Amino acid sequence: MCSMILHADLDAFYASVAQRDDPALRGRPVLVGSWVVMAASYEARAYGVRGGMGTAQARRLCPDALVVDPSWPAYMEAREAVFAVLRRSGATVEPASIDEAFLDIGDAVDVPAGRPPPAPAAAPPEAVEHAAAAPDAVERAARLAARLRRDVRAEVGLPLSIGVARTKVLAKIASRSAKPDGLFVVAPERELAYLHALPVEDVWGVGAATARKLHLAGVRTVGQAAAIGEPALMAIAGKAAGRYVHAIAHNRDHRPVRARRGRRSFGAQRALRRGPRTRAELTEAVTGLGERIAARMERKRRAGRTVVLRLRFGDYTRATRSRTLPRATADAAEIAAAGEELLAAALPLIERRGVTLVGLTVTNLAEKGDAGQLPLFEPP
Numbered sequence: 001m002c003s004m005i006l007h008a009d010l011d012a013f014y015a016s017v018a019q020r021d022d023p024a025l026r027g028r029p030v031l032v033g034s035w036v037v038m039a040a041s042y043e044a045r046a047y048g049v050r051g052g053m054g055t056a057q058a059r060r061l062c063p064d065a066l067v068v069d070p071s072w073p074a075y076m077e078a079r080e081a082v083f084a085v086l087r088r089s090g091a092t093v094e095p096a097s098i099d100e101a102f103l104d105i106g107d108a109v110d111v112p113a114g115r116p117p118p119a120p121a122a123a124p125p126e127a128v129e130h131a132a133a134a135p136d137a138v139e140r141a142a143r144l145a146a147r148l149r150r151d152v153r154a155e156v157g158l159p160l161s162i163g164v165a166r167t168k169v170l171a172k173i174a175s176r177s178a179k180p181d182g183l184f185v186v187a188p189e190r191e192l193a194y195l196h197a198l199p200v201e202d203v204w205g206v207g208a209a210t211a212r213k214l215h216l217a218g219v220r221t222v223g224q225a226a227a228i229g230e231p232a233l234m235a236i237a238g239k240a241a242g243r244y245v246h247a248i249a250h251n252r253d254h255r256p257v258r259a260r261r262g263r264r265s266f267g268a269q270r271a272l273r274r275g276p277r278t279r280a281e282l283t284e285a286v287t288g289l290g291e292r293i294a295a296r297m298e299r300k301r302r303a304g305r306t307v308v309l310r311l312r313f314g315d316y317t318r319a320t321r322s323r324t325l326p327r328a329t330a331d332a333a334e335i336a337a338a339g340e341e342l343l344a345a346a347l348p349l350i351e352r353r354g355v356t357l358v359g360l361t362v363t364n365l366a367e368k369g370d371a372g373q374l375p376l377f378e379p380p
């Protein structure tokens with residue numbers, strides 16, 4: 001059996017969203033976060049800036065860096081849009097964090113043969129295995145990965161890197177090899193060689209403390225860990241960590257990809273033809289979206305408190321505006337009214353740049369009670 005797993009991970013997620021939404025930030029070193037760097041664009045990383053660093057230190061390393069505040073509604077909207085593309089593939093999708101997911105391609109996913117996946121420009125050419133040399137499942141997985149990357153880039157405007165392998169741990173490590181904006185396939189016959197060359201600290205699930213213990217014992221690579229027995233690894237790193245490192249070093253990782261559904265939002269969008277739009281046309285679009293969303297929420301018996309308006313402009317920049325209501329709603333008029341209010345606030349931007357797409361999303365969801373009464377609560 002050869003089930004293939006994809007690990008999809010957006011590159012410098014928060015910084016990429018900022019660059020997507022503000023052309024002035026593109027190609028420039030961008031830091032997100034006021035005190036601590038939550039994300040650094042690749043331009044900033046070239047100066048040695050890393051996530052988790054204090055912004056003061058980051059500014060010393062990269063004095064030209066542009067520092068921007070986080071924009072949670074934009075991140076949530078982008079996340080939902082990316083996950084919608086991933087789920088549409090028919091693969092089993094397990095969200096792993098705000099900007100990553102594991103996918104199991106299974107047998108059900110139909111990936112039409114077409115152009116072979118393009119080799120990533122940034123990764124060394126030997127990084128991508130030739131599909132012709134790999135079994136069919138590897139080829140299908142690589143094709144799906146290439147398609148997902150293209151679709152996320154085209155529809156959401158963000159760079160997505162994907163690692164492909166037979167196990168979760170290898171797929172996770174491979175997606176890092178793929179970055180930035182690349183695809184990295186570990187063919188089954190190359191797994192051990194790839195794994196054994198890795199520094200132990202690069203293995204997903206090996207924390208800093210475990211890595212330190214292994215280093216002190218002279219174990220630097222996964223290959224070195226594979227050469228010692230399980231009892232010795234347990235003596236060095238502790239029981240659980242030793243067992244884990246031993247299993248991974250021998251390429252034993254049977255953790256399955258588990259679908260976690262739990263919808264987080266309801267959204268709809270409408271593309272507009274180019275050219276100036278009247279206020280009435282925009283209002284009509286927002287009203288229509290509110291009705292579509294409310295009907296779907298009603299069917300699923302869900303309600304939500306936060307309404308997000310998404311706009312794409314004539315120059316392909318985007319903006320996201322959100323408003324949180326005092327109570328959850330699934331009412332078309334209430335949703336549209338919130339959307340209309342957000343639209344009014346964004347009118348100067350619309351007049352300047354011209355709008356080509358209007359989207360509305362209701363998020364921060366709650367179950368709809370029988371009487372339509374919803375408890376007031378804050379999102380976690």
Ligand SMILES: [Mg+2]
Nearest residue numbers: 009010011099
């Ligand atoms: Mg990421």
